[in-house]
Amino acid sequence: xxxxxxxxxxxxxxxxxxxxxxxxxxxxxxxxxxxxxxxxxxxxxxxxxxxxxxxxxxxxxxxxxxxxxxxxxxxxxxxxxxxxxxxxxxxxxxxxxxxxxxxxxxxxxxxxxxxxxxxxxxxxxxxxxxxxxxxxxxxxxxxxxxxxxxxxxxxxxxxxxxxxxxxxxxxxxxxxxxxxxxxxxxxxxxxxxxxxxxxxxxxxxxxxxxxxxxxxxxxxxxxxxxxxxxxxxxxxxxxxxxxxxxxxxxxxxxxxxxxxxxxxxxxxxxxxxxxxxxxxxxxxxxxxxxxxxxxxxxxxxxxxxxxxxxxxxxxxxxxxxxxxxxxxxxxxxxxxxxxxxxxxxxxxxxxxxxxxxxxxxxxxxxxxxxxxxxxxxxxxxxxxxxxxx
Ligand code: PLP
Numbered sequence: 312x313x314x315x316x317x318x319x320x321x322x323x324x325x326x327x328x329x330x331x332x333x334x335x336x337x338x339x340x341x342x343x344x345x346x347x348x349x350x351x352x353x354x355x356x357x358x359x360x361x362x363x364x365x366x367x368x369x370x371x372x373x374x375x376x377x378x379x380x381x382x383x384x385x386x387x388x389x390x391x392x393x394x395x396x397x398x399x400x401x402x403x404x405x406x407x408x409x410x411x412x413x414x415x416x417x418x419x420x421x422x423x424x425x426x427x428x429x430x431x432x433x434x435x436x437x438x439x440x441x442x443x444x445x446x447x448x449x450x451x452x453x454x455x456x457x458x459x460x461x462x463x464x465x466x467x468x469x470x471x472x473x474x475x476x477x478x479x480x481x482x483x484x485x486x487x488x489x490x491x492x493x494x495x496x497x498x499x500x501x502x503x504x505x506x507x508x509x510x511x512x513x514x515x516x517x518x519x520x521x522x523x524x525x526x527x528x529x530x531x532x533x534x535x536x537x538x539x540x541x542x543x544x545x546x547x548x549x550x551x552x553x554x555x556x557x558x559x560x561x562x563x564x565x566x567x568x569x570x571x572x573x574x575x576x577x578x579x580x581x582x583x584x585x586x587x588x589x590x591x592x593x594x595x596x597x598x599x600x601x602x603x604x605x606x607x608x609x610x611x612x613x614x615x616x617x618x619x620x621x622x623x624x625x626x627x628x629x630x631x632x633x634x635x636x637x638x639x640x641x642x643x644x645x646x647x648x649x650x651x652x653x654x655x656x657x658x659x660x661x662x663x664x665x666x667x668x669x670x671x672x673x674x675x676x677x678x679x680x681x682x683x684x685x686x687x688x689x690x691x692x693x694x695x696x697x698x699x700x
Contacts, residue, residue: 313627313676317514317604317665318461318491324516326564327557331518334553342550343541352552359555366562367510368499369525375542376523376555380490380511383524384412386535386546387486387507388455392420393533395452400482402426403453404446406438408462408645410488413455430456432648435599436465440475447479454480458489458501462632462645462661463596464605466492473504484530490514490522494565494666495573495603506530510562512554516666517561521554572666577603579673580664584608586677587662591690595649595659604665607632610658610684612691618660621683627676629662658690 314322334355340348342356357371364374377383388403395401403417407429421427428446432438438456447454454476459466469487476485486507489498493510502508502525512521526532532545539547565572584594584606592608610618615631622629632643646659662676684690 313672313679315606315627315629315662315664315668315672315676317668318464318602318661318663319630320513320519321494321516321665322667323518323557324561324564327517327560330560331553331557334556338552342552343539355552355556356550359552359559362559363510363523363555363562364525366566367508367523367525368502369508370528372543373525373527374523375526375546376521376550377536377546378520379513379522380410380488380509381412381522382535383509383511383522384410384455384486384488385416386524386532387509388413388416388453389420390532390535391453391484391486391507392417394531395482395484398452398482400450400452402428402448402450403455404428404430404443404451404480404483405453405455406430406432406443406457406467407648408432408436408438408460409455409457410461410490411644413457413486413488414644417453417455426450432465433599434649434651435596436460436463436645436649437599438467438472440468440471443472444475444479447476447483449480449482451476451480451483453486454483455486455488457491458487458496458498459492459602460645461491462643463607463649464491464602464663465596466496466600466602469501470504491602493562495569497566497569507532512558512561515558515561515565517558518554521551521558523558568666573603576664576666576668579668579670580604580606582670583662583664583673583677586673587680590677590681590684595646595651604663604668606662606664608660608662610660610690613658613684613687615657615659617687618658618683621686622660622679625679625683627679627683629660631659632661 340352342352364371485505488509490511506527508525513519595607
């Protein structure tokens with residue numbers, strides 16, 4: 312099986328397995344317990360918190376463990392808007408291509424009051440500071456713009472965006488979903504620029520079900536999960552100490568290997584994209600910064616579902632975009648927002664390469680894609696370059 316779905320989930324790092332496995336049967340005590348075993352569990356949690364905070368450029372007290380990116384996003388949005396409303400500011404400014412964990416939370420929290428302002432990306436999927444600035448004002452409680460998009464992989468300049476927000480919406484809390492960029496980018500500058508930051512472990516080679524929300528010291532956020540005093544009273548529930556440890560190890564390895572991984576994977580991805588274009592695919596994002604592993608393309612004249620089923624049968628794992636939406640035949644909200652459906656709306660596939668992808672995987676994948684396209688009758692039309700610009 313050629314695995315080209317690293318944006319949905321990554322293989323667990325060997326270092327994570329080696330660190331966590333021996334503790335599975337011993338470090339089971341509740342980290343809130345007052346006895347020795349509880350203290351040992353607590354130490355694992357505290358060490359993980361300290362290391363992750365350090366690597367992301369935050370203070371340990373600013374890092375709250377959650378059940379993953381979805382919860383962190385939900386909490387950042389709902390918690391900020393709830394408090395904002397009490398203080399007389401209820402408007403949220405959110406890009407229209409955010410992950411649904413942000414979009415739906417913002418829609419729910421702003422309800423029918425119409426206090427949700429959607430920032431549209433440019434035609435290649437970038438959300439610019441200028442576009443955000445058009446929606447700012449004193450009534451804004453929350454600005455949430457992702458560091459990189461999960462479907463198309465396009466990266467946004469959060470430092471620039473945060474500067475615009477500080478200038479034009481003095482009371483707004485700035486959140487960024489950095490789930491996709493965390494495996495590839497140094498986030499310290501982004502952490503410094505924003506108030507809230509979401510990261511998820513399983514995109515990094517850690518385990519599913521662990522994430523963090525960085526909550527800057529000055530920010531007051533209403534809890535989302537209540538019923539216990541864990542995480543300094545900000546997020547209830549017995550902490551998953553080994554999940555936290557796995558995330559710390561995964562992030563440490565990602566930071567250690569980052570430069571080499573970025574160079575190697577983006578090289579493989581560029582070669583893969585050239586191969587796809589030679590087969591008639593159209594590259595969605597060009598002229599903008601894209602994460603190293605993302606290859607988001609369209610096969611004109613074909614349907615996403617028939618392509619994905621064909622690839623799957625032939626041993627190639629890819630997806631339509633957001634993994635939670637795969638299987639759905641309708642156009643994703645991200646592709647729709649690009650306003651280029653006519654050209655790239657049909658036959659959309661997100662291939663995502665990762666740390667474990669090899670040159671052989673790329674060659675195998677291209678051969679599978681060639682065979683499946685042949686079976687489906689090939690793409691119907693494309694420009695000379697395969698690019699849309
Ligand atoms: N945000 C983005 C950008 C994502 O890509 C994902 C997962 O696909 C999430 C949030 C949700 O993260 P989790 O799977 O940890 O809930």
